[in-house]
Amino acid sequence: MSLLAFKNMIIDDPFKIMDSWNETIHFCDWPGVSCGRRHPRVTVLNLTSLKLRGSLSPSIGNLSFLYVLKLQNNSFSGCCNLVSVVLSYNMMVGKIPAELGTLLKVKQLSLVSNYFTGGIPPSFGNLSLLDTFSASKNNLLGKIPDELCQLLNLKYFLVNENNLSGTLPPCLFNLSSIVAIDVGTNHLEGKLPPLLGITLPNLEFLSIYKNNVTGNIPVTLSNATNLQSLIAGRNGLTGKVPPLGNLLKMRRFLVAFNYLGKGEEDDLSFLTTLVNATSLELLELNTNNFGGLLPASVSNLSTELIELSLSYNQISGEIPRGIANLKKLQAFFVAYNRFNGEIPSEIGDLIYLQELALLGNHFFGQIPISLGNLASLTKLSLRENNLQGRIPSSLGKCHNLELLDLGSNNLSGFIPSEILELSSLSEDVDLSQNQLTGFLPMEIGKLRNQGYLNLSDNKLQGQIPTSIGGIPGFLKDFKFLQILNLSSNSLEGAVPTGGIFSNATVVSIIGNRNLCGGVPELDLPACVVEVKKERKSGFPLKIVIPVVSGLIGLTFIVCFLGIQQFSRSRKPTPTYIPENSTLRVSYQCLLRETDRFSASNLLGMRAFGSVYKGISEHDGTFFAVKVLDLSHHAASRSFLAECEVLKNIRHRNLVKVLSACSGIDYEGNEFKAIVYEYMDKGSLHDWLHFTPQEKSESQEEHKKLGFIQRLNIAIDVACALDYLHNDCQPPIIHRDLKPSNILLDENMTAHVGDFGLARFVPPAIPNSSANSKSSTGVGGTIGYTPPELGMGSDASIYGDVYSFGILLLEMFTGRKPTDEMFKDNLNLHN
Template sequence: MEGEIPSSLSNCSNLKFLNLHGNKLKGKVPTELGSLMKLKLLQLGINNLVGGIPPSLGNLSSLTKFGVADNNLVGNIPDAIGQLNGLVFFTISFNKLSSTIPSSLYNVSSLQIFSVSGNQLNGTLSANIGLNLPNLQNFYVGGNEFSRSIPTSLCNATQLQRIDLVKNKFLESVPTNLGNLLNLSWLDLSHNYLGKNLHFLTSLTNCSRLKNLVLALNQFDGVLPNSVSTLSNELIKLYFGNNEISGTIPGSLANLVNLIGLGLNENHFIGVIPTAFGKLIGTSSLPLVNINLSHNSFMGKLPFEAGNLKNINEMDISNNNLSSEIPTSIGNYVSQNNLSGPIPKGLEKLFFFEKLNLSFNNFEGEVPIKGVFKNISALSLIGNTKLCGGMQKLQLTKCPVNVMKPRKSIRFKHAIVIISIVQIFLLFSSFIVWMKKSRKKSPSMVSTMDLINFSYKELYQETNGFSRNNLIGSGSFGSVYKGFIHLEERTIAVKVLNLHKKGASKSFMVECNALRNIQHRNLVKILTCCSSMDYNGNQFKALVFEFMTNGSLDFWLHQGLDNENQSMNLILLQRLNVAIDVAFAIDYLHNHSVQPIIHCDLKPSVLLDNDTVAHYDMGDETSIEADTYSYRILLLEMFLGKRPTDDMFKDGLNVHNFAKTALPKELVQIVGPILLPREVDEAPIAIVATRDL
């Protein structure tokens, strides 16, 4: 149903139920509805209503249910709503309402459902809220701007089943009398500024019906108390991510065998992952689907048993210090004799995997090729430099071939002696060859990189929440933001991938795997690849680079012309040096990297550092010939001062033909005019003075 709510409804004086929920209604809520004195239910949710809540609705003395959620209402909550003494159900969530909750509303003692989530409400919650609203069952105030502390009186409303305070500005500690809420099943305190210790968890052990406990994105510190393992047997979701919790994980946490989601990511946990975690199997109707232990300092073995985790969808143990010592008992597919071997092939049989992130650990050996390991968009192995094999798309090195040991016969012993002599000879020869090559190796090339680990939380903070003020560029697969690492006093560039773009995940894998093993003076230095979850639970992938202080070549070639400070323009010598820098980078990518790399996006987006040295980021796959042609066009743009898209190039004329027709006698007439007045005479000197090759 479309259109507006007719004010003539006020003539229906005997109307008791008005339910217009889930339509396409627009316009304002008619003030005249306040005359329907017999109305018990007013449900206008999920429409396109605008304007404010009419104060006249406070006259509906018979009203028990009031719902206007999911509209575009603005203004404040009228104080007159507090006159509805029989109100049981009150929901105004997901509008644009502001100001504070009127004190009169806190006196409607009959309220059971109180939902104001997703607005712009502020101020503090009433200190007596639980005393004045003793019948509360569901209390939703998330997604607003409430501040100060959580009132301890809230725990006097002993019928409470669900509490949602997410995404506010609540401070200080959590009330320790939460254990009074024996019917509590849902508690979400995430995304606030709550801190101090986790001692309140002890009181929650009285809440035998608790199913969801979310404390992520706060400032909780200290260690995880053993009482966490004695929480409700009905607990299915436990999220402590993005806090400051330290120490080891109590092995008894595995007593919560019905968990379907466990998040301990981005804390300061140390030690080993308890072997008892293999007991976390979920329930018969809700199997374990998600485990996130990323961005901690776990080390040693990964003790999960795939047979118990057969329905798991996501596992993220990235950015830890885990080694390849995954127990090969995992899934009972491999014998107990290979505890220090590669990633167990048994993981191939976990067919419900949608995401497996093992990146930035110390795994080594051969990567399996079936199951999740053949879906590179669901798999992340970045930062494990000793892995080999796997699907070709992973671009890992080939694994060495293992030779089976023959029987120890006399012939075998003779063979060993001969092989040993040959190996010594080959080793010596290889050493001589290596010495010769090392003398010729360019000092600008290195084979490995030290990657710095960043979490989503850190990148979010260092870019001011990926603010538009920090946006410095965008491309086909995402946007680039300027960030600042305060502890290191270092500026970075963060390339955030748009994962809705087709091929973005593939581009991320290609760039990370390529950049992991190469480095060159004229390639932008990558600091890390970040694969994580954002604050809304969505996948987040980003590349973190050194920041180039002088911006792009495009600005210096074109935008600088409109700048009053003509020193912003590059002189001929500087342009020659930039052209040489780009040539060095392309030559390295095509001919000297471990695997030939095609850039495919050569244009004046080349970046310049503090010394005006040119750097390129990575491209995608196409052909060496295309790169070569693009480089020629780039040279023409640099010295002609004309973009290939200039308005003058039409009717078959392009920058290439334009330059060709002027060669050789009329070249001076087409060169960028900014180069001519002072540098025609300097050209021979500039050519001689170019960098020592």
């Protein structure tokens, strides 16, 4: 119907091509029309150089599978009434056609997230009705044309993330209709006009982020009373920030990484004028030249404030105790300033706080016990201050803590075992350069996810119990430990030779005079074992000692296992995760790192949500994040199931979970997400069922999987299932094994992912066949799920094996179990 409607708009067809477009021939065989191999849907319409004349029918928009449209060298018309051109989020290349400037009725022109090069055509200045021009995230070059200043109806001018250069056109700031300007992440120069707030009375959004803009923030900015966001970080702005008292709608004021302030007492006086901005959420002033005291009025800022960042300035004095009024604060950064006094205990009232950075100041006194109330805290850094006293054991209540840095203070006493029992600690634990005493605690063996451990330059001393060796032998089994520093203490005994201790370049144990053994590169003396003389009667000591030691060791092991079993019976592992217990990364952080969950970062859709690609602000690495669609009644249950399963497993052929988020978004809605390592090569489904028509020529050529590659992937998946079924206690059933849930890394190694439907096998029947009726409903995907589940049987490990069999057949036949060819009792297995 769409093609026939297209034909009806043709008024001249000299080669009679359209004569064949009739119902006597299948439309896939019509001249110029191509269809996909798997579905009879139009994918290509190529009518090049046929001298066709007529109007371009809007019905072409109904060809939803169309990916190639070639109509060049014809005489089509009819676009003169076009009012909206939206070509965003495609793979378009080349220069933006200047001819678009002839579409005089266009009001919206959107070219976001393509690969356009060249400059912005000056001809766009002819589009007198244009109110929206958005060309963000391309490769545009050159200057912003002055001709655009003729667009008196322009409201939205968005060209961020390009390579534009030259000076900001001053005339652009004279368009009183402007609502939003975003020129961030370019190479633009110049200054903000002094009358900006007067000439742009409707301005709501202004971003000049990451350019070379210099000069002052205009005093008239406060006249732009509708302004909600000023994003001006990473420029060369100077001078003092003017009063902002009229900006009652301000939500984001971000001016980090500039040269604002003069190191004077009243540099931060403008904060007092912001107290009436009751919707303020983000305030980033870090890395500037602000001096003076932090005004007490900061306690009266918006109760909606999420982030307050003041790091790397010259701010002095104490932190106002009224800071506790900022009830929703999630991030508080004041690192490397000149703050002094005691750390306010009131900070412990900020129950949503996730990151607290007070390092590099002159704080003294004790670490407040109240910090243990911060159940959502993921990062705590208090290093390089003058803190004294003991490390409060209450920090052991911060069950989401990933980074703990208390180094370079004057802390004393023992290392609290409660802290070392935090399995969440996965980034840094730095307690170095203090006055800590006592033995190296046995609880340190529970930090198995640790990446950096530094206990150097303390007074840890004494005879370490033989039950944990010299240096604890279990440290060599820390798979994720990359740097270990135990230097300048009084440790003694044998140094292990395995694990991290096999690499002397990442282990520092200097300054411990009574250590021995280890790898030769550590240059330690050999351990001497003292052997007593044999007795004349009875068994020789060299026989008795090992036997007795073995019996003692065996008794210890049996007792230990018995205690463990008794503990398990007394305290069964909970399967329910309380609210916020998995909160390890903030919604705000994920929002930034995925570009506000933009469509250009969308990797795919899942049953209970969407998966996006993100890039870490910390180290620039990529990650994948699954955002749960909580309108689906089973999404929360899926989130809990996946978190519960993933925290208990780790295998080279399973997708690694990096973090999780459970909180509230900016609109007050519940938000849940899981962060995974990013897989460069996508899913197995994409490789098995790839067709060349599905990618543009500009993308990297996609190669077919060879037989050996398929075999290796099958082995990887088998290893993952073997681990889940036979090495986990209790065993785990995946329940949704299929190609789209198998992801490939850069080495084409397969990783099984998406554990949203996974279940633990009941302990009493770990290998039971599924005969009983299910109370959990049918899980999985049609075609891969065992037929008995549809009849009410419980899920079992055999169901995963069935799905694996279907997967193998699909991998080596190239046919999905739901292929259209499977009908009339024909199926993939047959």
